[in-house]
Amino acid sequence: MTRIYTCNVPIEADLVDAFCWLQKGFTDQFVYYDKARACRYMGLGRCIALPSLRDVEYECGEGSPLREVAAGEAAGGVPACGDVAGGACGTAAGATEGHMPADEQPPVFFSFNRFDATNPAPADELMASFPHLRFMLPEIVLIENERGRFLQVNSLGPVYPGRVARFQRMVAAAPARASETIPFTLQPDSRAAWDAEMEAALDAIDAGRVQKVVLSRRQRLVAERPFSSKDLLVNLIDGDARGTVLLYRYADVFFCGCTPELLVRKQGGAVESMCLAGTCPVGATPEESAALADELMDDGKNRAEHDYVVQLIRGVLDRVCYNVDVPTTPQIMTLSHVQHLFTPARARVLAGITLADLMEDLHPTPAVAGTPVGEAKMLLRVIEPYNRGFFAGACGFVDGDGDGEFSVALRTGVFDGESGWVYAGCGIVAGSDATAEYEEINLKLRTILSAFGA
Numbered sequence: 001m002t003r004i005y006t007c008n009v010p011i012e013a014d015l016v017d018a019f020c021w022l023q024k025g026f027t028d029q030f031v032y033y034d035k036a037r038a039c040r041y042m043g044l045g046r047c048i049a050l051p052s053l054r055d056v057e058y059e060c061g062e063g064s065p066l067r068e069v070a071a072g073e074a075a076g077g078v079p080a081c082g083d084v085a086g087g088a089c090g091t092a093a094g095a096t097e098g099h100m101p102a103d104e105q106p107p108v109f110f111s112f113n114r115f116d117a118t119n120p121a122p123a124d125e126l127m128a129s130f131p132h133l134r135f136m137l138p139e140i141v142l143i144e145n146e147r148g149r150f151l152q153v154n155s156l157g158p159v160y161p162g163r164v165a166r167f168q169r170m171v172a173a174a175p176a177r178a179s180e181t182i183p184f185t186l187q188p189d190s191r192a193a194w195d196a197e198m199e200a201a202l203d204a205i206d207a208g209r210v211q212k213v214v215l216s217r218r219q220r221l222v223a224e225r226p227f228s229s230k231d232l233l234v235n236l237i238d239g240d241a242r243g244t245v246l247l248y249r250y251a252d253v254f255f256c257g258c259t260p261e262l263l264v265r266k267q268g269g270a271v272e273s274m275c276l277a278g279t280c281p282v283g284a285t286p287e288e289s290a291a292l293a294d295e296l297m298d299d300g301k302n303r304a305e306h307d308y309v310v311q312l313i314r315g316v317l318d319r320v321c322y323n324v325d326v327p328t329t330p331q332i333m334t335l336s337h338v339q340h341l342f343t344p345a346r347a348r349v350l351a352g353i354t355l356a357d358l359m360e361d362l363h364p365t366p367a368v369a370g371t372p373v374g375e376a377k378m379l380l381r382v383i384e385p386y387n388r389g390f391f392a393g394a395c396g397f398v399d400g401d402g403d404g405e406f407s408v409a410l411r412t413g414v415f416d417g418e419s420g421w422v423y424a425g426c427g428i429v430a431g432s433d434a435t436a437e438y439e440e441i442n443l444k445l446r447t448i449l450s451a452f453g454a
């Protein structure tokens, strides 16, 4: 058993301001920040990394160490952080619904997983520099969820109240964040190479090997001046990009972006997923966007691309869940540059199935690999001239009760503070056109490029 000691204190500060202020001394950084809902987790530092959460237990203490310290009380005079008697306990594997008092928050583990972790081809040296770790517990997590806003301090021994108090003071003193615009140049990737990749994909479809394959492009970005992970984070959070902002920084290198695609969310027995595939541009006016969306809804090729995803997600949920609800007709999701066909999926999970199990069963979906998934992954290993690393991987968080969520890391890039790579892809089916797909990827790339500011 690994025992985690967790202390949570309520905070009032803006989460992003607090993160920007605290992040300076920490090279390990983790963000999962849903821009539309209070599902925001921002982690700093390295407490422990574990391959599985099955043998983890935690003690969750509450209280206000700031008040204790300010009042000059000796440790132990009031319920201490990590004190079993004063806190809730739990295990990640044995989650039960709603056993926690509303103001307590189990420890939050982050998990960033590669698109194709067993691909033997080496990833670029930025992606390759990240460790292969499964569940990473930061020392500090700033949290905003349905329970409120918290500062969480995690430790492998009883949490030292002075540490909590110090971070609490820093959070309270956080100034408003500033945004930076970072000028950059994007080096063009080879159009001839794209045409050759498209041809190989269409040949594989003609030969009946796959029905769909999701090809991606990667472009090199060089900034005109140094930038930080914080600069990109602030622009993604405060800019037009819609969805969930992801960041994983390890030492000097960071992977980040803003994805619209939820892979799976689990809260107690309730599970949600999302089928997202089929794309058209946003119009210059709301009327034009609506007309483009109508065309997308009626387009057989896009509906077929979408339907492969629906079939896979419904199939997985039918196997490991019950009360599965996946509507038969998609809706439209409108983002800042593109619109997608979107079908929400809901179910109740069978007892004993964990969030990690769901993530592994669902990922990768035909929205990012193709159909059949294994055949498409194999084809991508051959066609794409690079290993995707975290691009299109499953990235998210799991808490000590086994609840959490993963998104598909789309509209992302990897950087070292001076240069990096940006990624985007699109689904190819019979009849797909190389120029149209190339331009669709250009539109999708705009999301990660918006991280560089106006």
Ligand SMILES: C=C(O[C@@H]1C=C(C(=O)O)C=C[C@H]1O)C(=O)O
Binding pocket: 214, 216, 261, 276, 277, 278, 279, 340, 367, 368, 410, 411, 423, 424, 425, 426, 427, 428, 444
């Ligand atoms: C692969 C990407 O997006 C995926 C592909 C889509 C498509 O082909 O229509 C739509 C949404 C995503 O599932 C990407 O953004 O890189």
